[in-house]
Amino acid sequence: MSGMTPEEAVAHVVATNPTFAVAPTDVDGVTFRAFQNIPPNVPALMAAGHAQHADGTLPYLLYEGERWTYAQFCAEVRRMAQVLATSFTVGPGDRVAIAMRNYPELLASVLAISSTGATVVFVNAWWTTTELHYALEDSGARLVIADGPRVERLGPLVDELGLTVIGVRDGAGAAAHSYADLLNAAQSDAPLSVAIAPDDDFAVMYSSGTTGQPKGVVQTHRGATNAVFSWLMQAVIAPLVDPPAPDAPPAPRPSALVVTPLFHVTATHPLFLLSLVAGAHITLMHKWDAAEAVRLIEAEKITRFLSVPTQSAELMEAARTAETRLETLDYLGSGGAKRPGAQVAQLAEAFPNAGIATGWGMTETNALGIGMIGDDYLNRPESAGKLHPPVQELRLLDDDGNDVALGQLGEITVKSPANMRCYLNKPEATAEVLQDGWLRTGDLAVMDAEGYVTILDRKKNIIIRGGENIACLDVEGALHRLPQVMEACAFSVPDDRLGEVVGAAVQLRAGTSLSVDEMAQALDGQIAKFKLPVQLWTQDTPLMRGATDKIDRRGLQAACLQKEKT
Template sequence: MTPEDAVRHVVGTNPTFAVHEVVVRGVTLKAFKNIPPTVPGLLAAGWAQHGDGTLEYLAYEDEALTYADFTRAVYRMAHAMRDELGVRQGDRVAIAMRNYPELLTLLLAISSIGGVVVFVNAWWTTEELDYALRDSEAKIVFADGPRMERLEPLQAELGLTLVGVRDAEGRGAHDFTTLQQAARSEVAPDVAIDTDDDFAVMYSSGTTGHPKGVVQTHRGAVNAVFSWLMQSFVAPLVTPPDPGAPEPLRPSVLVVTPLFHVTATHPLFLLSLPAGAKITLMRKWDAEQAVRLIRDNYITRFLGVPTQSAELMQAARRMGERLPTLDYLGSGGAKRPGAQVAQLAEAFPNAGIATGWGMTETNALGIGMIGDDYIARPESAGKLHPPVQELRMLDDAGIDVPPGQIGEITVKSPANMRCYLNKPEATAEVLQDGWLRTGDLGVLDADGYVTILDRKKNIIIRGGENIACLDVEGALHRHPDVLEAAAFPVPDDRLGEVVGAAVQLKTGATLTQADMAAFLQEHIASFKIPAHLWVQHDVLDRGATDKIDRRAIRTACLDNQKVKV
């Protein structure tokens, strides 16, 4: 079948993927009709796919949990949070830690009692944590050791209840382990959660300097999950397996990107529940360790930023490994260099090399492709994932542009965010009659493939991390010798982009890159600190409206027209 025929067949014959029209906040949308209405409903929906709970589900270093173990842990923590911490429906509860198994338990436990998960970037400084916690009004924070240290100065002023996890146990008002032991039940809490209730707040860098809290609903998350799940039913209709081919391995996922980003939470963790997939967490990215984990644990699915795909390939070559169990090698968070696609296909011949484009604002749902399509179009982002999304390419006036012309990628689906938290003007700017104006510019061809060309937003994507130029500039302006600053992306072979900055200094002042980095450590996360610095005493270039001309400044700096330190 063609992909389009296969989608129609699955939607028309498999009740799980039946689609109907719904009205959400006054907007008519296409949505799945028979899927679980909420995120915690995914846990029960996956029971049979995980051997009625008997299969190993979650692995981390030398720890392992069956699906039944994990389910009990989720429900015990849900009851403990309600009974011991007083969490009620609609309360926002923050999670601040590295990729520990407890993070996954907490995500489902919070949502099981109708709470709203606030994902905190584990790299943020105390200053950045302060902003997010004030903005979200989360009063309970589960944190590991490094995050606990940064949160403690905020505890009294913000009235926080800090709960220690792993190396932070004994430092907060409560401990994760003690709460679980105090739980009075390990069955699903009886809470009526509406599909359009808020599920989570995820912070995404924007052009306003401070990150924006993207409010995701249960409907949005589960519709995204089942859009991806449907691909596993469509694929064998498009490319049937060879006669006599062995049964495919059980899906098994290696999580290598932070779980406070949609790339890891949604198409990996949340999808693993109904897909019957095992989850393996890495404590810290290490390419050779990733090769060993994939080889020894029969991992089938890898999704990381392009840098990680490239490093995995290099490590596998050094180690003489072909990783035959890999059937999916995806990229998210940033665009993979086109030249890398064929190299990955040669290095991992059993894997479908894939690319994807999505946003925090779309619950990661968006555009993608895999295999021969991608090899033939390595610069493209792919096609819109069916069947609940709609796509338009718009000019600045909101008018559709024809195929082949540059337009702003604009999507409509139940997976779109509800709003930006506490930012009605920013919400109204991007959400219009259910259509989300993404800020990404691209071209749609006659066959439905989208090629992304540029970003309207002033965002630097460093190894999949979005960095707002204004966020960096705001921190630079705190330096007593800096009069003005402009941040911009600088190409980098490993990370795709890193942060560069040009600054105007006070007369007679000097500033080295090392001094600047040391100063910024207290104000912004380390990944946001400029790797390259250009200094001058003249005013920075300005445009016709007397605003800083970031593009002209960047060009001058990269062309060595200005002094780099």
């Protein structure tokens, strides 16, 4: 039986499956195409997924030998929501922060906080005390759920900001409250009765920007749920485009291995939130280890692996060492950074049962965006793919806001209900990128006649190190605090493992010197370690300038990298 084209399949599903019905929807005076019959908010995804998890009886969550059925996990969410609402008076209008590594309590806390009507504030677990101070002050979050290392870093801020800290696992003894004790003492696991509108705020996620300070991306419930159902729809479309053989066995239950931080959208949205309504199993790793990932994929029959490109490359090497092809994998995707084109065919050969996939999305789009899988990707390894249907619209614009011709370079600009509501407390920055529902992303790309988008550059001065966004001005601000430095310019340096790392050129004050090790020691605790330059070029003359007398970042980068070659 021949399959439909992707466009035909989308039209068929939208027209015939009520779950994916789409209609114009007004949000704050802007009309979007949006799903009409999906759950109205993020907590409602739990109930919507109950049947997909065999009425809650199926195993749902695994961490280091600890297991939860779906019913057990949802009961924990409801108990913690009751605790937050009754013991800490958390409710609509409040913001509650989560600061921890990928523990099961992070997943439960996301849904518990949002079940109260409050907004989840995702905190980067790698941040220093100074960086945590900024995010908590900016967001106004005064209740923080944190693990041990984060409890320690929050210590100096408790009195200053008036924080209440709930300790998770190794943080329980050092915090004022223990998550486990509160959960055990909870009197009820009944669901809260709270009115949560689709356009209420679901979360604040911090994303590095060119201002040097992280920007709080405000995501709504409608944005998150529309992203989730856009991905869920892909599973419905796939067999229509590529029909299985009549005697093919049923598809296995989806099972995802989470290996990227859950304070980023790559893990929270297309893995965790999607798992609720997709009936998927979730496995969390304590810490990334490629050999352990191979073991878990085989032991737990993992079908879905979504990571930054570095991790998929390391998984491939570990699988080769273990002499396995990880035959249960049917999806191997990348997010957070572009995968090297040469790696695509290598992964397809190493994992023949897996559809090798790529995706582009942003915190500002709830991770929804562009992607492709399988032969499409193998044939176009440098491309980002096509726009995910059916609620998004895409334009490539020039600097004046005009559409560019096919094949011409333009800024990726998207309109969808999944776009952020705003940047928290930054109306000017919001106005720069959001206009009449269209989000100007800062990524420059070309599109061909078939709709495939190839990203060529970034307008933003962002370094993407293994999926972590690093603002050049953030690094430069730290370097300028060093007494030896007169001026500094940070830029990306290619790296085989991480894709990009931080490099910097600095003008030193007369009679001083500065090595990479001295710099790292001086900046210890000032910025996160992953932001520290790993290569440093020093000079006693002013840094290269352009025609407007601004530092020529690209020219300086090229000159420094050329010196490295010679």
